[in-house]
Amino acid sequence: MTAPAEPLLTATGLRKSYGPTPALDGADFSIRPGEVVAVMGPSGSGKSTLLHCLAGIVRADAGDVRYDGRSMAGMSDGERSALRRADFGFVFQFGQLVPELTCLENVAMPMRLSGTKRRAAEKQAALWLDRLEVADVAGKRPGEVSGGQGQRVAVARALVSGPRVVFADEPTGALDSLNGERVMRLLTEAAHDTRAAVVLVTHEARVAAYSDREIVVRDGKSRDMERAA
Amino acid sequence: MSGRLAYGSAPAPAPAPERPAGVRVWARDLALGARFAAGGGREGWTRTVLTAVGVGLGVALLLLAAAVPATLNSREHKRQARDTSAAAYVAKPSGKSLLIADVGTVWHGQQVGGALLKAEGAKPAVPPGVAELPGAGDMVVSPALRELLRSTPLLRERIPYRDTGTIGHAGLMGPNELMYYAGSDRLTARDADYQHGNAKRITGFGEHITSDALTPVLDLLLIIMLVVLLLPVAVFVGTAVRLGGERRDRRLAALRLVGADIRTTRRIAAGEALLGSVLGLGAGAGFFFAGRQLAAHVTIHDISAYPSDMTPNTALTVLIALVVPLAAVAVTLISLRGTAIEPLGVVRHGLGRRRTLWWRVLVPLAGLALLVPLFGSVTGNDAHVNEYQTATGAVLLLFGVTTVLPWVVEAVVGRLRGGPVAWQLAIRRLQLNHGSAARMVSGVTVAVAGAIALQMLFASVDGQFVHATGADASRIQATVNVPAADARQAAAVTEKVRTTPGVARAYGFTDSRATQPDAATLRDGQDVAYIPLVVGDCDTLRQMAEIGSCKPGSAYVVPSTDRFAGPSPNADLAKYARPGKRLDLNVGPTPYRGTPRLWTLPSGTRAAVSRTDPRGQRNWGVFVTPEAVDASRLADPTTVVMVNLDPGTQDAVEYLRNTGAALGPEAQVSSVSNFTTQTQYAQLRRGLFVGAALTMALIGASLLVTMLEQLRDRKKLLAVLVAFGTRRTALAWSVLWQTAVPIALGLVLACAGGIGLGAALLAMVGEAFHVDWGIVARMSGIGAAVVLAVTLLSLPPLWRLMRPDGLRTE
Amino acid sequence: MSIGHALLGLLESGPRHGYDLKRAFDERFGHDRPLAYGQVYSTMARLLKNGLVEVDGIEAGGGPERKRYAITDAGVTDVESWLAQPEKPEPYLQTTLYTKVVLALLTGRPAADLLDTQRAEHLRLMRELTRRKTAGDLADQLICDHALFHLEADLRWLELTSARLGQLAAEVAR
Structure with missing residues (x-):
């Protein structure tokens, strides 16, 4: 995907420290609509922190993140939360589904958080569960489904509210190859169909191979492999 | 098993797996558990500290309860040591004797104890805590009163004596007690008839009547109070020991993987609980001693106590030190019964199985069955209360609330549906985990149920201990009583009161009595007519009876309206109090002394109807204006001034009390309230308030600890929800619902259980069933307030946990 | 693998005799398969022909093993592009x-x-x-x-x- 569209989300010179350890030490990033960008790097290199900064979950110590022409540095916590509700979706490695809610209710939750009525939200959620080939687990609780099914439920939840950017942090980290491939195929296809950009943090090359482009983070610094080539 | 076998050629028998473990194995496993509890990194420590704090709070309360008898004893001894109220009449002064007049007063609702003293001999007795009697115009004060006097000139005006010394510990019941002894040269001894003086002659302090043994009803109240206060603590300790159980189970599962058998894991779990509870014992002792020091600075309902007076009973202390760790181990083992710790994880039995109701209902029913035979048995003053049966019944009934609660929570929560996200999160969580939800609120439930029952019992015995004075606070706000030797002082007293700042109106009259004219000639033992005589101006008399027209010299006969007084007062009035007839004003103690002082009722004397006076009393007898009778001839007159205070004047009642103090030690100022309470009942109720406050604080703490642990366990999930842009308020609401729903159910059950126990207790003392819904509402309100406070207090940690750092722990 | 590029790279640190080159190569890269002399000399001949190396000097006694090779500028450029590719x-x-x-x-x-x-x-x-x-x-x-x-x-x-x-x-x- 090399269409020269305007970048949707850019970051420049991001710095972030937790205590004395710098997690990010001048990282740059950009992603265009519909693009899938893999963020790779060794453990502890700062790739998750980069994702958190990009998604406005964490405020960077220095540098700026711009989304759709707006600077996130200037946004309040409430504005950033609203942005995450409306425009972003998230998939994490594990422990992300509310164990007490059914899978259907879990998927419907982002919409309900944005104010959609329960019935409408659950209808939409059912469609997404179907699309991710897990319609049969709708009434079950996360503890009663397999890891692959749970992760597909999580993908459905990330996509249900029609986000423009999906942040996926090691989405296949806890899955075997076959289930990992399936989740990645469904995630990238669905993102492609809805023209959602995907920021994909992973340490697995086969997962990163689903991306259009790759960024490597080492010691808190980013490296755009497109340019390196 | 014989050791010699091992030397034989036969192969040594394989160790039987179910062989009971020896002491050494036990010691090893307990020590291992203790090491886990202490060593498990920050997480393990947090859990151990939380358990220790929880158990510690419980232990502190238990120690406090164990110190109650000693504290009460010490207070009672000190009170008795300085008491003079029951001293016998001493006719002649001696080297040891002194005169004493009680001049206790009230300052802004606080009791200020005070006595005027005058030595009559060279070596007068001294009150406890006082080295030497203060000279005339000097005083010794308690430290708290000295502090108060320094900042309150108005009170200093009332207690104007020179401060020459301090009352020591021995003379004070608590560090915050307000008390003084002042020397005075204006004291004169009263005679044997308690007349003609303003002070009592005593030869020592500590003369007292042993206070009345507790009546059976009070006995019952005390038993129930202890049950009601200690049961929630027991529930609390049970909860505290279970803190962090899930994480512990996972750790034990890991041990099973490396070869520990089930018995070993149980022993290790017991070891963990043991360390927490032993640390808890230490913490509890620490809390208790710290709290005891704090107690010196706290005055609750006029009660303060010296820390050194609060010494726990030794036997009870030893018992606590033994029982608490054992109970902790027992609770741990019981909680493990429903859990199979397998090498690959933890399997909980009974998940998904519906709770059965029958045995849960059986517990309160058994309690009721124990109480039913006692119905009607606790009446009168000499009935014996079967403490054990009563306490067991009450405990079972209250404990039944906690056994029924999980079933109710499951049944109700299982039926809830829909609602906003916060509600949905809370309900779904409760549906999956109703056991722990019910456990969390069971403490509050027991406390509220107990408190309701206790309050019902209190309210019903109100009639025995609390007297409604019927005073009409809207008409007057105070009365001044001056037993005046000379009735002509009445006018002067009234005038002084009337000119006090803040006094709007003052109605002064003289209270005396008369009898039949031939009283002097009656034989000793014969009934003598008793006719009250009220002398006041027309204005004042109008406050007490519907007298119509009135002028100086008027007189009225006012019949009694008290239906319970029987016919005799009005018969006497009809017989002797007639216009033109004579009455004898010389009314004194029997047998008759002196000569008759006959007085003729004016011929214009009319009948009038009594009305409730501003003090709330209905007066009867002969009402006359001062011009109609020679004031100097009245027997034992007392001047009473009913005072109407100006609501706009600040401290009006304090000015009035200053005026009263200036009138001399015999003058009494009392501000009118609608009730006066008998002391013993008041002490009991104070005890309940203090205890209830502590219990609620304790339960709140346990709720908070449980809530924080739950939140910490969900750190990752919270962070994910935040990433999704979930509003903090939504999560806060879900936390609130999650507590509020079980609490609401718990409170409903608590009301049912409390009213049930209350009804049983009422039946025991033979009182009619009556529920004061105000009390029920107040108790439920307190329970709800605890939940709200806990939710509010758990919000800051929730905010902190909702920071995205939670996502970093992968 | 390109032995020519490897030898060129080794020469970059300074001129060497053919024999030294073989030894250096074996030490670094030839753990399991040492280079044959013939391979070294044929490769060097090809590089010499392409102008990537030059003969720096010949020691007395003659023979190919006595030649000392040095890398040319063209040779450096060749190594550079090989590495970057x-x-x-x-x-x-x-x-x-x-x-x-x-x-x-x-x-x-x-x-x-x-x-x-x-x-x-x-x-x-x-x-x-x-x-x-x-x-x-x-x-x-x-x-x-x-x-x-x-x-x-x-x-x-x-x-x-x-x-x-x-x-x-x-x-x-x-």
Whole structure:
């Protein structure tokens, strides 16, 4: 995907420290609509922190993140939360589904958080569960489904509210190859169909191979492999 | 098993797996558990500290309860040591004797104890805590009163004596007690008839009547109070020991993987609980001693106590030190019964199985069955209360609330549906985990149920201990009583009161009595007519009876309206109090002394109807204006001034009390309230308030600890929800619902259980069933307030946990 | 693997005799397969012919083993472009890649860039295979997956080597 569209989300010179350890030490990033960008790097290199900064979950110590022409540095916590509700979706490695809610209710939750009525939200959620080939687990609780099914439920939840950017942090980290491939195929296809950009943090090359482009983070610094080539 | 076998050629028998473990194995496993509890990194420590704090709070309360008898004893001894109220009449002064007049007063609702003293001999007795009697115009004060006097000139005006010394510990019941002894040269001894003086002659302090043994009803109240206060603590300790159980189970599962058998894991779990509870014992002792020091600075309902007076009973202390760790181990083992710790994880039995109701209902029913035979048995003053049966019944009934609660929570929560996200999160969580939800609120439930029952019992015995004075606070706000030797002082007293700042109106009259004219000639033992005589101006008399027209010299006969007084007062009035007839004003103690002082009722004397006076009393007898009778001839007159205070004047009642103090030690100022309470009942109720406050604080703490642990366990999930842009308020609401729903159910059950126990207790003392819904509402309100406070207090940690750092722990 | 480039790279640190070159090569890269003399001389002859090396001097006694070779400017440029050029991703690349990394370290060139370039190239092929896989039938998928797993193994080796560059540099400089 090399269409020269305007970048949707850019970051420049991001710095972030937790205590004395710098997690990010001048990282740059950009992603265009519909693009899938893999963020790779060794453990502890700062790739998750980069994702958190990009998604406005964490405020960077220095540098700026711009989304759709707006600077996130200037946004309040409430504005950033609203942005995450409306425009972003998230998939994490594990422990992300509310164990007490059914899978259907879990998927419907982002919409309900944005104010959609329960019935409408659950209808939409059912469609997404179907699309991710897990319609049969709708009434079950996360503890009663397999890891692959749970992760597909999580993908459905990330996509249900029609986000423009999906942040996926090691989405296949806890899955075997076959289930990992399936989740990645469904995630990238669905993102492609809805023209959602995907920021994909992973340490697995086969997962990163689903991306259009790759960024490597080492010691808190980013490296755009497109340019390196 | 014989050791010699091992030397034989036969192969040594394989160790039987179910062989009971020896002491050494036990010691090893307990020590291992203790090491886990202490060593498990920050997480393990947090859990151990939380358990220790929880158990510690419980232990502190238990120690406090164990110190109650000693504290009460010490207070009672000190009170008795300085008491003079029951001293016998001493006719002649001696080297040891002194005169004493009680001049206790009230300052802004606080009791200020005070006595005027005058030595009559060279070596007068001294009150406890006082080295030497203060000279005339000097005083010794308690430290708290000295502090108060320094900042309150108005009170200093009332207690104007020179401060020459301090009352020591021995003379004070608590560090915050307000008390003084002042020397005075204006004291004169009263005679044997308690007349003609303003002070009592005593030869020592500590003369007292042993206070009345507790009546059976009070006995019952005390038993129930202890049950009601200690049961929630027991529930609390049970909860505290279970803190962090899930994480512990996972750790034990890991041990099973490396070869520990089930018995070993149980022993290790017991070891963990043991360390927490032993640390808890230490913490509890620490809390208790710290709290005891704090107690010196706290005055609750006029009660303060010296820390050194609060010494726990030794036997009870030893018992606590033994029982608490054992109970902790027992609770741990019981909680493990429903859990199979397998090498690959933890399997909980009974998940998904519906709770059965029958045995849960059986517990309160058994309690009721124990109480039913006692119905009607606790009446009168000499009935014996079967403490054990009563306490067991009450405990079972209250404990039944906690056994029924999980079933109710499951049944109700299982039926809830829909609602906003916060509600949905809370309900779904409760549906999956109703056991722990019910456990969390069971403490509050027991406390509220107990408190309701206790309050019902209190309210019903109100009639025995609390007297409604019927005073009409809207008409007057105070009365001044001056037993005046000379009735002509009445006018002067009234005038002084009337000119006090803040006094709007003052109605002064003289209270005396008369009898039949031939009283002097009656034989000793014969009934003598008793006719009250009220002398006041027309204005004042109008406050007490519907007298119509009135002028100086008027007189009225006012019949009694008290239906319970029987016919005799009005018969006497009809017989002797007639216009033109004579009455004898010389009314004194029997047998008759002196000569008759006959007085003729004016011929214009009319009948009038009594009305409730501003003090709330209905007066009867002969009402006359001062011009109609020679004031100097009245027997034992007392001047009473009913005072109407100006609501706009600040401290009006304090000015009035200053005026009263200036009138001399015999003058009494009392501000009118609608009730006066008998002391013993008041002490009991104070005890309940203090205890209830502590219990609620304790339960709140346990709720908070449980809530924080739950939140910490969900750190990752919270962070994910935040990433999704979930509003903090939504999560806060879900936390609130999650507590509020079980609490609401718990409170409903608590009301049912409390009213049930209350009804049983009422039946025991033979009182009619009556529920004061105000009390029920107040108790439920307190329970709800605890939940709200806990939710509010758990919000800051929730905010902190909702920071995205939670996502970093992968 | 290109022995010519390897020898050229070794010459970059200074002129050497053919014999020294063989020894240096064997020490660094020939752990299991030492170079034959003939291979050295034939390669040097080819490089000499292409103007990438020159004869720096001949010692008394004659014979090819007595020639001393030096790298020319054209030779340096050739090494440079070889190092910068990612290898076509294929299984069992590590000998070539290892040689390239060591030479880069020996000649003070940025070895990390070399690895990154290679890594990007690998990932590009993996993307290609992934695309083919998702579009194709089961047979395609299985074939592509085989290649993907091997490429992934290479890529992981590249990552590991990246992480150990400092250590390797110290070893090489010894």
